[in-house]
Amino acid sequence: MNSQSIAVKCSIVRGGTSKAVFIMENELPKDPVLREKVILSIYGSPDVRQIDGLGGADLLTSKLAIIGPPTVANADVDYTFGQVSIDEPFVEFNSNCGNISAGVGPFAIDNGLVQAVEPITTVRIHITNLDKIMIAQVPVVEGKSAVEGDFAIDGVPGTGAKISLDWADVVGGTTGKLLPTGNAKDVIKYNGNEYHVSIVDAGTISVFIRAEELGMAGTESPQEIEANKDLLELMEIIRGKACELIRLVDYWEDSMKETPYLPFLVTVAKPTDYVCFTGKKVLAKNVDLVARLSSMGIINKTFAGSGTVCTGAAARIVNSVVDDALSDEAKKRDLLYIGHSAGRIPVEAQAQEENGTFTMEKINIYRTARILMEGYSYVRKSSLV
Numbered sequence: 001m002n003s004q005s006i007a008v009k010c011s012i013v014r015g016g017t018s019k020a021v022f023i024m025e026n027e028l029p030k031d032p033v034l035r036e037k038v039i040l041s042i043y044g045s046p047d048v049r050q051i052d053g054l055g056g057a058d059l060l061t062s063k064l065a066i067i068g069p070p071t072v073a074n075a076d077v078d079y080t081f082g083q084v085s086i087d088e089p090f091v092e093f094n095s096n097c098g099n100i101s102a103g104v105g106p107f108a109i110d111n112g113l114v115q116a117v118e119p120i121t122t123v124r125i126h127i128t129n130l131d132k133i134m135i136a137q138v139p140v141v142e143g144k145s146a147v148e149g150d151f152a153i154d155g156v157p158g159t160g161a162k163i164s165l166d167w168a169d170v171v172g173g174t175t176g177k178l179l180p181t182g183n184a185k186d187v188i189k190y191n192g193n194e195y196h197v198s199i200v201d202a203g204t205i206s207v208f209i210r211a212e213e214l215g216m217a218g219t220e221s222p223q224e225i226e227a228n229k230d231l232l233e234l235m236e237i238i239r240g241k242a243c244e245l246i247r248l249v250d251y252w253e254d255s256m257k258e259t260p261y262l263p264f265l266v267t268v269a270k271p272t273d274y275v276c277f278t279g280k281k282v283l284a285k286n287v288d289l290v291a292r293l294s295s296m297g298i299i300n301k302t303f304a305g306s307g308t309v310c311t312g313a314a315a316r317i318v319n320s321v322v323d324d325a326l327s328d329e330a331k332k333r334d335l336l337y338i339g340h341s342a343g344r345i346p347v348e349a350q351a352q353e354e355n356g357t358f359t360m361e362k363i364n365i366y367r368t369a370r371i372l373m374e375g376y377s378y379v380r381k382s383s384l385v
Helices: 032-043 098-110 222-227 229-245 252-258 305-315 321-325
Strands: 005-015 018-024 063-068 077-084 120-127 132-141 163-166 186-190 193-200 206-210 264-269 289-295 335-340 343-354 357-367 369-380
Touching: 005 032, 005 098, 018 032, 018 098, 018 369, 032 077, 032 369, 063 098, 077 098, 098 120, 098 132, 098 163, 098 305, 098 357, 098 369, 186 229, 193 229, 193 305, 193 321, 206 229, 206 305, 206 321, 222 229, 222 289, 229 252, 229 264, 229 289, 264 305, 264 321, 289 305, 305 321, 305 335, 305 343, 305 357
Parallel strands: 018 063, 077 120, 206 264, 289 335
Antiparallel strands: 005 018, 005 369, 063 077, 120 132, 132 163, 163 357, 186 193, 193 206, 264 289, 335 343, 343 357
16 A cells, blocks of 8 residues: 555445445544545545545435444444535535435445344444434345345346335434424415425425426426526525524525535426436326425435435325325325436335324335445545645
């Protein structure tokens, strides 16, 4: 190894439709300032190409998972998620990624952190960002996490072993409440207009709005939305005002600076036929709603796993923006399909309502994951000064 570099043992793991660098907690400095410098160097941030690091110059591939021994009694491992900024020198630790969460169970099994049990190993994952427990059911073959299987997810080529993720406990992780304002819908006013939103805190806190209120069809590609600067600005203003409403920021204008990653902003529309940016055709009869998800001013090219969890929860809240988009038949089913920019994603959700208060009894999503690489990232010592 070059004497001007520090070796950090790590793995690159695909979880769902995202990729992350997975690092054991003891590989990183305890000092938070130095730790952030190491992480930024590993990814090659800040740089729009992340050319001098492992980042993929995309929101979905600039993600981080820090894994360690459990710090709560009912967990097998601790998992801390980080969203590494591409063009700014910071790492966001205030949220979670459902797709990357799918990689935690396989990583823990393959690294001997959890005893492998065939054919399915249960891994109880303490999401430290939210102080909540997620339960993963991971297929195992010959003592290692299974890779091959017949489960396909849109946004990932081929098929893989089906991993089940139970998120029923991951409610209120940011605000302590499923409905931070206590309302299924709230009204946000701006420039003489009223926008109806539902703010829901499950998986990752999200703000839902009808696409048509933004002048959208709801089926636009990420590229089409990002090319419309006026639309992006309006979306961020609405997100910022929602942040102010639930006291995440004192002034909505500060939302992009103080809490850029969350809440997600999700546009929803009733089912309709559309063509994905990948060329795949989605038929209205095969989805229960159409949605597009925005974070850090970027439109997700697929759909966030934790955003899927939140959308499933919102669908079970009567009179929410998501509930309004569902057919009467879809409202009776646990299983829903969300049409996104690259296809569709399933979520199973069930809630109990009593005197206007909703309790989530089930929120399940299904992903595939696998370890792509194990080795060392070499961090320049000069980047740590």
